[in-house]
Every structure is written in structure tokens, then in C-alpha cells.
Amino acid sequence: MSADGKGGQAGGDTTPLRIGVAGLGTVGAGLVKLLRANESIVADRAGRPIVVTAVAARDRTRDRGIDLAGLTWHDDALALAHDPDIDVVVELIGGAEGIARRLVTAALQAGRPVVTANKALVAIHGAELAALAERAGVPLTFEAAVAGGIPAIKAVREGLAADRLVRVGGILNGTCNYIMTAMRESGRAFADVLAEAQALGYAEADPSTDVDGIDAAHKLAILAGLAFGRPVAFSSVHVEGIRAIDALDLTFARELGYRIKLLGLARRREDGIEARVHPCLVPERAPIAQVDGVFNAVVAEGAFVGRLMLEGRGAGEGPTATAVAADLIDIARGNAVPVWGRSTDGLTQVEALPRAAFNEEYYLRLNVHDRPGVIADVTAVLRDYGVSLRSMLQHGRAASDDPTVADAPSVPLVLVTHRTRESAMIEALARIAALPAVIGDPAMIRIEAG
Template identity: 60%
Template structure:
């Protein structure tokens, strides 16, 4: 058998501890699957004194994580620190420059610097692997690199954030509003104390940028992602969605258009007959449409110690076997610098909810604004008067251009009878 693959881990949080446990519990099995033993040699974390449910006897402790990058007795560095810059970026760059392979779960780092790091890894002839960075235990990066490599991808979309999916699922099941469910999710440990990265769509956008690079052979471009979160989705919208035959999901979507690469993260109305509409709770799912394979769907747990550690170790086995592939499927020097498709050019159907004063002429005024923008209404729902005298009016449109819809929404919001900012959700057809 070949000599051991010597491993250093930077970061011993939930995922790092999970990797240590997995290596210990499945050591013999991993040796067989990797063709050589996987040996944990050194670790680094903020606090050595912190109590952790892992056995680090015989493992060297490095106070400075950058020491792992220069250690002569390591073959691969696992970066689990997190963050798009700072020490995480320094460590990955230094490890690659020093001739070490790198495994990371850091989607923010890859979203911001993925192209640069891919170029460096190829220049140094080393592997940059990041299965754990997107969708936890779902092997979507491996699918794009290997199983689907014979296809030209036409579209990719998915539920990429388990926290948002849990919140939207709970809102639908209980009828409670966003703020209440968010507080419950924080108490249960499903949401962070500061949930902004999750509920505002940033986490999903990081993952989508990485997936887009791998799926379309283009440079990773986080700045090109249009991002909206779920804060403005109400239980009323979820109820209306069900009546109309939809379910609301926060999706990341990417496709190539005549205007460039379109990358969007936002709440969507998904038809109930679409399989992704039934991915609930903390689960993730990714759908890839290829020209030869058709539609494929991958689903599973998108976060947590076990699933993410599983993905990290899968990358380690690839390193042990010497499975060297370009990080983003094609050589980094040939990743295309594709244009960003403006969100205003997006064409699709829309759901709009208005809270209006219940008086004559309101519907006519709204219809007049839509007619001026040549927006065709597919359906309209109106409910009885509330105690405040305001009633919800819900309409769905036929396909129209985003720019026209946004102009119409801005004008409708200024109507005297409209009591609150309109809620606009895009309808996706799958």
C-alpha cells in the first residue's frame, strides 16, 4: 500500500470535529477506498482549551494555522475556518503555493476568489477540492465534474439554503409569519443569532456562483448574482400560493441567455407538480438540465456535521487516489469571462400581492398601469374587507419582461388606494 496521505485541519468547529470523527471511525474503510491510509497529523483552531468530543492524541497542535501551509510533513490542508478573505484566504493560497493539496468547505472564499485559486492550484499542479462548499452532503460538484461532464448544461437551479427552506416550510405548515418562525429557528439552532447571510440570500448566492462556474465553464462571479431574501414573504403569500397551485421556495437559478449568464437568488413560486416543490425542512436539492441526460435532481441534507464532513472526506479520498481534475471542470485559464445578463432582461410570469383600500376604481387603476406596460393578467383574487378597511388583491401575470414589471410595480405603489409596498414574487416553470 502507498504511504499515508498526511492531513492537516485548520478549524475545529462543527465540521472540523466531524471530519476528525469520521477519519477515526472509518479509518480502515477509507484506506481501502483511497488506496492508502488517511492520517491526521496536525490541527489548528482558535482555542486549544475548548472542550471537543474528539480524540486528538498523537496529533500535533499548531497555534498558527498558516504553519500548516509550510509543514513538511503534510500533503493536504483542509480549510474549515470560513470567510471570504483574511486568514482563510491566506492559508489556502499559501498551502497551494507550498505544493500542498487543499480541501475546503468555504463557499464564500470560492465565490469571491474561486477563479484565482483555481489558477494557482493548476499552476502548482495541486488539487483544489470543495465538494463540502455547496449543498453539504449532496455530491453535486462531483456530478458536474464527472457524471454530467458529457453534457452542455442549459439550466441549473436549486434550494441551496436549509435555513430558509426550514422557515418557509414551517410558515406554510403552521400559518405563522416570518419573524415568529425565525425566532423559533434560532432557538432550535437552525438559524444563526445574526441570520442575515441566510435569510437575505447571501449564503445561497455564494453557492450559486460556485455552481455556475462549474456548470457553465465560466469565471466565478458572485457580483453577477441578483440576490433577494425571504424577509418580505408573509404567511398570506404562502396561503395564496397554495390556492394558485404553487409553493414558495428560495431558489438559486442559473442559465445562459443571449444577454449573458443569468444568476438569480430569490423567492419563487414553484408549481406543486414540480419535484423541488416538495423538498421540505432543512433539506437541499439541486436540479441540473443537460442536453443529453435531460433533467437530473440531487437532494439531501445541505448542512450539519455529518453530511458536510462526509463531503470533505470524499474529497480526501479523491486526493489520496490522485484524481486530479480542474476545480471548475475546464482548465482555469480557459474559464470564460461571460457577460452578466441584466435582471431587467429576465422574462417570466409574476405573482403580485397588494394591500388596497376597498373602494370603487381601485382594480381599474391597477389594470390601467399594467396595460400601459403591456402586461397581461392571467388571474386575480380579491378577499373581503379587513378590520382596517384594507383588502389583499392578488394577481398573476403572463410572461413579461422584468423591467416592465418593475416599472409597473413602482407606479402601482404610488396609487393612493395602495396601502403598502407591493409584494412581487417571480413564478418559475419547471
């Protein structure tokens, strides 16, 4: 590959590939460490040395545990796009807008290859940036944007390129997976485990992006676009987080033979593409149910390959820096593939199917007054909407002199349905919530085969 990043590697060319790193947080500092510690390994596999020549970050005084002597420091990250001593721009700032987007856009427009770990940027603006990269004839790579050290991008876009993929997704957020694992093992409430995750550094001070499912949705949108050959509009992805999961749900799930996981799921259907993130009950013996703690798992299923699962650490300095370095090695060798696995000519975003079109089995948990006739009232509503029950759990009928009185004690009631259209479930739950014997909002969790 020539120094401008556009051509293939020249025979015997050992000219270093010079990179500029925007963002010296955990991943940026980790990348510098990795390239120095594994200098000979990287050079051997890249066919030439890969060296950091410039960096950009806001705070020059912060101790990052790396020696920055001899590197060009830019206070304005945009300067990296036009630095003549840089061949590749590595964007590790984050965020879908602001300086990260401006830098990547400017670098591509200047004919510079770009490596990014920015899942929000790719999920929301990937179609536009892919077109820019194609017009400039330079790579835009983002292996580190999905599942950290797991080579999910390569597996889906390149390793499975010859197959027609019908399903992709998995456990895409380690913070949520840690919280769900700890809640299940300890019986503690969400708020308590979240505080622990923050203390351990697994969750941010503002955990919303993780626990509300946004981070997983960014990654799912990217995987779906790669799997199905065209970017999925992020705004159409259905997203639910884990805040509403109660420790009681984990207990009932165990009794029913399930575990609860936050999953990102994308499926190719005859009528369109499903793309959704939400908690799911999965059979406890399913491989993905065994993925615990901060680990991620990416699942892909094709007509010929069948189902495969990749598991590993989805975040952190080492795994993410390794994924960034893998992209740099590809660029050094001139190994470039289209961003979405195909030319961007006529490529437009596809809208995911709406929630009402989902067709699943469902776990329902109601808090009801413990008195005669309640179950009959609930099942009558489900019958009216064509929802068939597969099983039911009810524990702990409280003692009362007269269980028909209005202040009768409440008990949880768990129902598991057969497969049904979600539009019917939405309407049925609205009716059930309005029943006099039902206290509060019903909880609904979808059931996946795993």
C-alpha cells in the same frame, strides 16, 4: 499519489495521506470522527490510509468530543501550509477573506493540495485560486462547499461533463427552506419561525447570511461556474432573501396551487448567463416543491441528460464531513480535475445578466383600499407597460356605509401575470405603488415551472 500531492498513486503504495485540519468547529471535529470511525472503509476506497496529523484552532481548552492527543497543534493556521508532516491542507475556517484566504493561498503556493468547505472563498476568489492551483500542479477541491452531503460538484463538473448544461440551481439553503416550510405549515410570521430556527440550531444568532440569500448565492455562483465552464462574478448575481415573505403570501400561493421556495437559479441564454437567488412560487406538485425542512435540492438540466434532481441534507457535521472526506479520497488516488472543469488559460469571470433582462411570470400582492375603481386603476398601469394578467384573487370586501370614503378598509389583491420582461414589471410596480388606493409597497414574487 506521491506524498507531495502532485503525482499519481504509486503501485502498491500504502503510505498514509497526512492531512492538517484548519478549524475544529462542527465540520472539523466531524471530519476527525468520520476518518477514525470509518478508517478501514476510507483506506480501502482511497487505496491508502488517510490520517489527521495536525490541527489548527484558536481555543485549545474547548471540548470538541474528540481525542486530539498525538496531533500537532498550530495556534497559527498559516503554519499548516509549511508543516513538513502534512500532505494536504483542509480549510474549514470559513469566510472569503482573512486567515482562510491567506491559508489556502499559501498552501497552493507551497505546492500543497487543498480541500475546503468554504463557499464564500470559492465563489468570490475561485478564479484566482484555480490559477494558483494549476500553476502549482496540485488539486483544489471543494465538494463540501455546495449542498453538504449532496455530491453536487461531482455531478455537475464530472458526471455531466459530456453534456451542454443549460440550467442549474435549486434549494441551496436549509435554514431558509426550514423557515418557509414552518411558515407554510403553521401560518406563523417570519420573525416567530426564525426565532424557533435559532433555538433549534438551524439558524445563526446573526442569520443575515442565510435569510438574506447570500449563502445560497455563494453556492449558486459556484454551480453556475461549473455548469457553464467559467466562474461567474459573484458581485453580478442578483440576490433577494426571504425577510419580506408574509404568511399571507404562503396562503395565497397554496390557493393558487403553488408553494414558495427560496431558489438559486442559473440559466445559459443566447445573450448571456442568468444567475439569481430569490423566493419563487413553484407548482405544489413539482418535485422541488416537495423538498421541505432543512433539506437541499440541486437541479441540473442538459441538452442530452434532460433534468435531474439530487436531494439531501445541505449542512451539518455528518453530511459536510462526508463531502470533505470524499475529496481527500480523490486526492489520495490521484484523481484530479481542473477546478472549473477546464484549463484556466485565458479563463476570466463572466458577468451575469442584469435583473432587467429577466423574463418571468409574476405573483403580485397589493394592499388596497376597498372601493370601486381600484382594480381598473391597477390593470390600466399594467396595460400601459404591456403586462398581461393570467388570474386575480380578492377576498373579504369589508362592510362600509360608503366604500368610496378615504378611510375605506384595506384588502389584499393578488394578481398573476403572464410571462413578461422584468424591466416592464419594475416600472409598472413603481407606478402602482404611487396610486392613491395602494397602501404600502407591492409584493412581487417570480413564478418558476419547478
